[in-house]
Amino acid sequence: MSERVFMKGCEAIAEAATRAGCRFFAGYPITPQNEIPEYFARRMPEVGGTFVQAESEVASVNMLYGAASTGIRAMSSSSSTGISLYSEGISYSASARLPIVYVNVQRGGPGIGAIQPSQQDYMQATKASGNGGFRMIVLAPSTVQECVDMVYESFDLAERDHNPVLILTDGVVGTMMEPVVLPPMKSDEEIQKLRDAFKYRAIIGHPLGEAAYCRPGSVGSGQEQVNIEADKLYKTWDKDVRVEEYLTEDAEIIIAAYGISARICRAVIKQLRAQGYKIGMIRPIRVSPFPYEAFSNIDFDRVKGILNVEMSIPAQMRWDVDYAVQGRCPIRECLRSGGQLLTNEQVMKAAQEMIKEVL
């Protein structure tokens, strides 16, 4: 059933979502993710789904909230400043425990920033995507294939937890073309079965006495109970940590990077290994829950330093790395931001400086 095709990141995201059974998409134009809504505009009518071009991000996130409340698989994408406008809606979906998939194809920031790629929404994505202290599982693909695989599984994660899920990618991965293997298309029967499982709480109308209510808030002690239940869920996410440890067994220097930055670092690590330097990488595949253990379990007798590489100034993921490392080795930074791309040369230079400093 799987097929291998050559696709752009954004279009692969949209096709993978369609194959996962997504039948509702609402969005608003913003670069660099326009290929996602454009793809859905063509694709949804073919499979009996709905595409709505909303009048704003504020409207599209709330259309999603309504659609997901009926039990349909619903997704939307935006970019950085557009995701800021989604914040209220994301918070509502977390409070109402609706399984929605959001995609952030990051661009430069803060503010309108730049239309070119960045990784400047890490804190917003992993710590506070809206008010109230809720959390989401956040998947961070570094290839088009990972975009496909992560989008496909994100709907299952969202429905397993009755909680929104965020795909955190960027304008590089979103706009580059690569060969990918697409997952099988879920049949109409499978999709209906998934939807029926949600029927008891779907906002579609019920016989008297069985009414369903979708509430993002509550009165009295009700809201605290919602928060306690959510916290219980978040505490089960140790099993959901996904991390790649690349050539770390004998490494004396470890690069910390995710998404597109990790991909650039991989190329540099290969070059440095060829020169005899023992360098490796810890790559969070999901940035929430963060793989703290991968960093705290480092053998600091062997590892002399960590190079934190991100397309964000100031650094953001570094706070999580710091939290796990607890000052047991020096941490240096190699950063770009504002839509400026990280280059192999820049990472190479930073790595060589670290080699000089600690080895």
Next chain:
Amino acid sequence: MAEEKKVYSRTKGVLENTVSGFCPGCMHSTVHKIVGEAAEELGKLDKLVRVEGVGCCGLGQFYVSHDAIIAAHGRGCAVATGIKRSSPDSLVYTYQGDGDLAAIGLGETMSAANRGENFTVIFVNNGIYGMTGGQMAPTTLLGMKSTTSPAGRSAEEHGYPMHMCEILNQLTAPYYLERVSCDTPQNVIKARNAIKKAFQYQLDGKGFSMVEVVTSCPTNWGLSTIDSLDFLREKMFAEYPLGVYRDGGEKKK
């Protein structure tokens, strides 16, 4: 002894043995009742979906017996778009106040109306923010005092009251727009018939409809329930004339 015949019973659209929670003299409870009656008469209570705004209308979630989702403030028409497009067999209505629909939610309201989304808006216009304690609304009358216009609304500083039926009537897509009230038994019946008609149009797939209910707010107007009815008829109806602004069904006759 003459045989007794039951001529009236409480709608099943609201919960049994439950009081509405609205202030004395508030017409929200009446509007809830007639929404329930309209859906019940159409035999569609089991398909009825309420998209609830934020404000006093938010008390309705503890009063209605049918499915309800609480929208973010102002986003009722966006949420209803998502629901109706995903569940076309549901009978979907938004229940929104003037701050919710005409201030923070103006964009969503206009755009959903312009797309001709096939759901019904119940717009309760009492000219003031009730739940938050009597602040100025887009529909507050000129000269009317509120906590944020303590000297009274002035055209120079605050602009003029907004007329949502008339504004939406500028768009091509809306199918049915009517302004009603609930100040007399006759007007309650008219309002119920308007809501029933709007629901029927939705069931027939005709597209966007809005029933604006001009009501009083004795608590925040600072008037007795009786005096507030006088104010409603003298001042509110003068600014917001009752009547049918558009009826796509009539046009075709």
